[in-house]
Amino acid sequence: MHQKIKVLFRHRSMEMGGVERVLIDLLENLPRDLFDITFFLTLNQGELRSDIPKDIKVITFQKGKEDMSNNKLLRTFQLIKRNLTLLFYRKNPKLLYKNIIKGDFDIEIAPTYAEFDNILSSPLKSRKIAWFHTDVSYDPDQERVLSRINNLKKFDWVIFGSKQTRDVIKDLYQIEYPKSSVIYNAIKINDVRKKAEEFPVKYDLHPVFSSMGRLHSRKNYHTLMNIHKRLLDEGFLHSIAVIGGGGEMENLKKQAKELNVEKTFLLLDTQTNPYPYIKNSDYFVLPSESESYPLTIGEVMGLNIPIVSTNVGGIPEMIDHNTDGYLVNPDEDSIYQGMKLFLTNSEIPEKIKENTEKAVEKFDNQKIYNEVTKVFLSQYECS
Template identity: 80%
Template sequence: MHQKIKVLFRHRSMEMGGVERVLLDLLENLPRDIFDITLLLTIYQGELRTEIPADIQLISIQKGREDMSKNPILRNLQLLKRSFTLWFYRKFPKALYKRFLNQHFDVEVAPGYSDFDPVLDSPIKSKKIGWFHTDVSYDPDQERVMGRINALQKFDWTIFGSRQTREVIKDLYNITYPKSSVIYNAIKIEEVRIKAEEFPVQYDLHPVFSSMGRLHSRKNYHTLMKIHRRLLDEGFSHSIAVIGGGGEMENLKNQAKELDVEKTFLLLDSQINPYPYIKNSDYFVLPSESESYPLTIGEVMGLNIPIISTNVGGIPEMIDHNIDGYLVSPDETAIYEGMKLFLSNPEMVSKMKSNMEKAVEKFDNQKIYDEVTAVFVSQHQTK
């Protein structure tokens, strides 16, 4: 019997997000007869932490906020202790590996840019693989961009989440990655369809545009809200339901109050199962300024909900414009025109829904798992 390849995934925590969903999918589907998999979480925190497959060896460095004291003084002391502990292990990675791992790994994986330094600083002689899902052209912080681009060059192999993610680095910075490949994220359409039927959702005002994403400024929900107000003022009755939590929540709540759209621009926060909210909407809108290859697009296509999306990142690799979705520039006027078209042209939307039924055949998950397996195996063999 051949010896299994020992793989270590490093990640910060399991809050609801695209990288976390990709990570969970890989943990669930990579072949167990080839790999012995360990997940090291910096913090055991987040809505998705309970979804980690039971046969994965799970190690966490510190406990999450969910498991801390409700007493504010004790809680602050626990957070202070946690910060110091994590600082210490960042400074002395050998101590971290000796305390929590104390074993050899053949391959270490950073599934997102927040995991680059922990994997690259690893004291063991493993093959290091970095995953990159981010469109660097929309980040104004050039120091941060160059830090990530340079870190990617230090990995033994880099996996990019879309062609555009890799090509934009070459176009803007003339930097190439000969030791890399493009592997799309797997999209679990059948699973999404089942989850979408788990409970009923009723909206007070149709038609409804649903949307899903972390509430960050680059997701552009502040702009979407302005467009919503503008369309209402022009007599286009509709509502918008945004599924997702994050740092922009308070700003968006305040903006909704200022624009008097609190009853029609619904901020639904993070949901463990967001799919019934999407399934029971009429359209889906993704207003982001930057994306890589968002799982959400394929999932929504699987639910047969017509999509308006900004033409950024790897999205045009997923949507054929005006055939199985509608692509617009990531600016207020273009998104407004697209939404207005959906609200006023039911024939076009109906045709799109029909085309979408065949479009989901684009997403071949087994091919993706085979490609990831091939990368891990080939890197192990070149040691």
């Protein structure tokens, strides 16, 4: 029997998010006859911890917030101790590998830019692979962008989550990555359809636009709320249901109160199973200023919900405009016009709904797993 290739994935924590869902999918589907996989989780934290496949070796480093004391003083002490420990080992990566990771690996993976420095500082003579999902054109911090895209050059191979993610770096910074490939994220449509039937969801006011994403300013939910108010004031009755948690929650709650839309702009927070909320809506709207290749678009298509989405990142690689979705610019007036079109011209969303039946054929998961496997094998052969 041939020796398996030893692969180490490193990631911070497992809060609900696109990267985390992609990670779990990869961990489930990479061939076990070829790879011996270890998953190093810096913080044992997040709703998706329990979804890590049971046959994967998991090394957890520090306690997550869920496992800390409810006593405020003790919890503060635990957090300070955790941060000091993380800082010490970040400055001493050889000790981390010697005392905590305790293994030799052929390949080490950074699934997101947050892990670039950790993987690049590894003392192992491993092949190092980075995943990059970020549209750098929307980051105003040039120093941070340059740090990330220059770090990418230090990896043995880079996997970009969409063609646009790689192209925009070339366009803006004239930097190319000859040792790279574009591999889309797998979208588990059958699983989504099954989960969407798990419980009923009833909305008080139809039609409903659902949306899903982390509550971050670049997701543009503050703009979506302004559009919602504008449409209501013009007599277009509807509601919006946003599934997701994050740092903008309090700002959005305050904004909803000021605009008096608390009963129609529903902030549903993070949901372990968000799909019944989407399945029971009439339309889906994605107002983001930047994206890479969002799983949500394929999942919503799989549920046959007509989509209005901003034309950013890798989204036009997923949606054929006015065929299986409707693309708009990432500004208030364009999103407003797209939503108003759905509310006033039922033929357009109905046509899109019909076309999503065929659109899901675009997402071939086995091809994606095969492409990732091929990259890992080629890198191992280079070692």
